[in-house]
Every structure is written in structure tokens, then in C-alpha cells.
Amino acid sequence: MGGTMRALVKHHAGFGAELREVPIPTIGPNEVLVKVKATTICGTDVHIYKWDDWAAGRVKPPLVFGHEFSGEVVEVGDQVTHLQIGDHVSAETHIVCHRCPQCLRGDYHICANTQIIGVDRNGCFAEYAAMPAENLWKNNKDLPPEVASAMEPMGNAVHTALSGPITGKRVAVIGCGPIGVMAVAVAKASGASQVIALDINEYRLNLAGTMGATTLINSQEVDPVTRVKELTGGHGVDVVLEMSGHPVAIQQGFAMLSLGGRISMLGLPTKPVELDISNEIVFKGIQVHGIVGRRMYETWEQTAGFLNSGQVDLKPMITHRFSLEEFEKGFELMMSGKSGKVVLYP
Numbered sequence: 001m002g003g004t005m006r007a008l009v010k011h012h013a014g015f016g017a018e019l020r021e022v023p024i025p026t027i028g029p030n031e032v033l034v035k036v037k038a039t040t041i042c043g044t045d046v047h048i049y050k051w052d053d054w055a056a057g058r059v060k061p062p063l064v065f066g067h068e069f070s071g072e073v074v075e076v077g078d079q080v081t082h083l084q085i086g087d088h089v090s091a092e093t094h095i096v097c098h099r100c101p102q103c104l105r106g107d108y109h110i111c112a113n114t115q116i117i118g119v120d121r122n123g124c125f126a127e128y129a130a131m132p133a134e135n136l137w138k139n140n141k142d143l144p145p146e147v148a149s150a151m152e153p154m155g156n157a158v159h160t161a162l163s164g165p166i167t168g169k170r171v172a173v174i175g176c177g178p179i180g181v182m183a184v185a186v187a188k189a190s191g192a193s194q195v196i197a198l199d200i201n202e203y204r205l206n207l208a209g210t211m212g213a214t215t216l217i218n219s220q221e222v223d224p225v226t227r228v229k230e231l232t233g234g235h236g237v238d239v240v241l242e243m244s245g246h247p248v249a250i251q252q253g254f255a256m257l258s259l260g261g262r263i264s265m266l267g268l269p270t271k272p273v274e275l276d277i278s279n280e281i282v283f284k285g286i287q288v289h290g291i292v293g294r295r296m297y298e299t300w301e302q303t304a305g306f307l308n309s310g311q312v313d314l315k316p317m318i319t320h321r322f323s324l325e326e327f328e329k330g331f332e333l334m335m336s337g338k339s340g341k342v343v344l345y346p
Contacts, residue, residue: 001026001033001075006346007064007126008327014051019325022064025122025130032083032133033075034091037145039124040068040318041334041342042153043177048119049331054270059119066125066344067093067118070139070148080133088143089136090151091124092300093117094293108296109159125324127346137300140308146321146343147307147314150182153341154314155294155303156266157182160241162302163289164262167191172228172237173213174253175244175267176204178341181211181317183241188212189311192239196231198224198249203338210316219249228256237261247273254280264289317341 004021011018027033048055048065059065073087083089096103096111103111117123117131139148157179161171171192173183176199187195189212197208198217205216215231217224228237236258242250245267254275257263263286275281281288294300306312319340322330326344333339 005127029077029079034071036071038149064122065118066123069124109293161186169238170194171239176208180243185211262287266291
């Protein structure tokens with residue numbers, strides 16, 4: 001295509017970002033160029049924007065960042081046969097090698113050589129994004145672009161919630177950021193008997209209630225383990241979906257889990273967490289699942305099924321919308337904790 005485009009660039013090793021004019025990406029024979037219709041801000045983008053220790057150790061500026069988006073196909077490579085110009089797509093943001101042992105056995109989501117767009121290579125806070133054709137999920141054209149963009153993080157919620165049995169189970173979701181709130185909706189739609197949402201942020205707890213939580217617990221106001229035991233006849237919950245990454249919340253999650261239960265962990269602690277392994281894991285006979293990304297492409301099929309059937313409606317949790325030029329407002333809201341999903345429109 002050629003020419004230039006507007007893009008949000010992580011321009012230096014420090015706080016903030018810059019809107020710049022950069023070349024429109026060129027595509028290879030197995031790639032597709034997508035005109036970005038909507039892009040959503042993720043917690044990972046906030047880490048990069050703030051330039052914390054994780055970002056400083058992983059990201060190499062200058063880089064177009066952002067990794068959640070939807071758009072319309074405007075150019076296809078010579079070898080691409082399953083996508084056409086005009087298709088509406090969302091993106092699986094993990095680009096895998098197909099050669100490591102994990103890929104060879106079909107576990108692409110834990111590829112040893114994964115590259116993430118907007119982290120390890122240029123991303124989607126821009127007017128156009130280039131992607132391998134295999135990483136694009138074709139959507140119904142009536143799916144709103146901001147909902148289609150949020151399919152990627154919703155996939156994290158689906159993968160976490162459905163990594164074990166959930167129908168008829170008592171479920172606690174710890175951490176009600178956007179992915180935690182989506183996990184609430186997925187657990188409810190999947191037939192959980194109770195969905196208990198825990199956080200210290202009233203704004204996000206209220207969002208969790210809107211998305212289907214049966215009980216809201218502010219962990220600063222009551223002892224969450226005691227309260228969960230009261231709600232479950234003293235047994236604890238069958239499933240914990242740990243989305244916060246906070247060391248104290250993680251310890252509480254193990255403590256509120258019933259004998260033989262499951263804890264699926266997506267939240268990322270910034271430092272090692274002390275656990276009583278003997279009493280909280282071994283003698284309780286529980287399962288501990290580490291969750292990364294989405295299963296490719298089983299999780300995408302499940303996510304699309306929830307949305308297309310109407311079982312999950314993401315619109316209530318998409319709370320703020322800005323143009324790409326207003327990115328500072330979007331990041332300020334995300335950092336304040338007083339938002340659900342924040343959308344930028346190029």
C-alpha cells in the first residue's frame with residue numbers, strides 16, 4: 001500500500017508515549033494488512049506506558065504498542081486463501097514458531113518462542129496493522145468493532161474459567177479488572193451456581209455485579225475468606241479464578257478454596273509470593289492451573305460462541321471511548337481504576 005499512518009509509539013525508555021507519523025507496514029506472502037477500526041487498552045499497555053520494571057526488561061523502544069484490535073482486511077498476501085479484502089477480523093496477538101515441542105503437540109498458546117504484537121514487535125495503536133493471516137479470526141460484520149477488539153482479552157477470561165469444570169460450581173473471581181469482569185460473565189453463562197466477585201475497587205465491583213456476579217465482596221471492608229466460607233456453608237468455593245496478581249489476594253484465594261478444588265491463575269505478581277504449600281495445596285488435594293493467553297484456536301471458537309449466542313454481552317463493560325489522539329485521557333482512566341474497557345478509535 002505504501003504511505004504513512006498515525007500511530008501511538010512508545011518512543012523512549014520512560015513514562016508516556018507519542019503520536020507519530022510512521023510508514024504503513026508492508027506485508028509478506030502469508031500476511032494481511034488490516035485497517036484498524038477499534039483498539040482497546042490492556043493492563044500490559046499500561047505497564048509499557050508507565051515504564052515499570054517489567055516493561056523496561058522486555059520492551060525495546062521505539063515501538064508501536066497496543067495488542068487488542070479489530071478491523072477490516074484491506075490487503076492480502078499472495079499465499080493467503082482463507083481471508084479476503086473486506087473481511088472483518090480480530091487478532092490473536094501471540095505469534096508462534098510452529099517448531100518448538102509445545103507447538104508440535106498443538107499447545108501453541110505456550111509456544112517457547114512466542115512473540116506478542118505491541119510488546120516484541122509493532123502493534124496496533126495505529127491506523128493499520130500487519131498480521132500473519134493465521135492469527136486473524138473472522139467475525140460477523142454486525143459485531144461492533146469495540147466488542148470484536150475485546151475478544152482477545154475475553155479469550156483470557158474464557159481460557160481461565162473453562163480450564164476445568166465450572167457448571168454447577170461455586171466460583172470466586174479475585175480481581176475485577178476488565179478480564180476479571182469478563183470472567184464473571186463467562187462463569188455465569190457457563191452455569192456456575194455462585195459467582196462471587198472480590199476486589200477493593202468499588203467501581204469495578206459494581207461492573208462485576210452488572211456482568212452477573214451473585215455476590216460482591218470488598219476485601220478491604222470484610223475478611224474475604226470468612227465471608228466466602230459463610231456464603232458456601234463453610235466449605236469454600238470449588239473454583240478460584242485469580243486475576244489480581246496481588247500476593248495477599250493470592251493467599252486468600254488458596255485459603256477460600258475447598259478441598260479438591262481448582263485455582264486457575266492469570267494475574268501476574270510483581271514479586272515472589274509466599275504460600276503454605278503443605279496445607280493449602282498438598283493436603284487439600286487441589287489443582288493449580290497457570291493460564292497464559294488463549295488456546296489457539298479452541299478458545300476463540302468458545303469466545304465467539306458466547307458472543308454470537310448472546311450468552312455474554314460485553315457492551316456494559318466497555319465504559320469509555322476516545323479517538324487515538326486522546327490516548328492520554330484513556331491511559332489516565334485506566335491508571336485510575338475507574339473504568340472498564342477503554343477504546344481508542346484510529
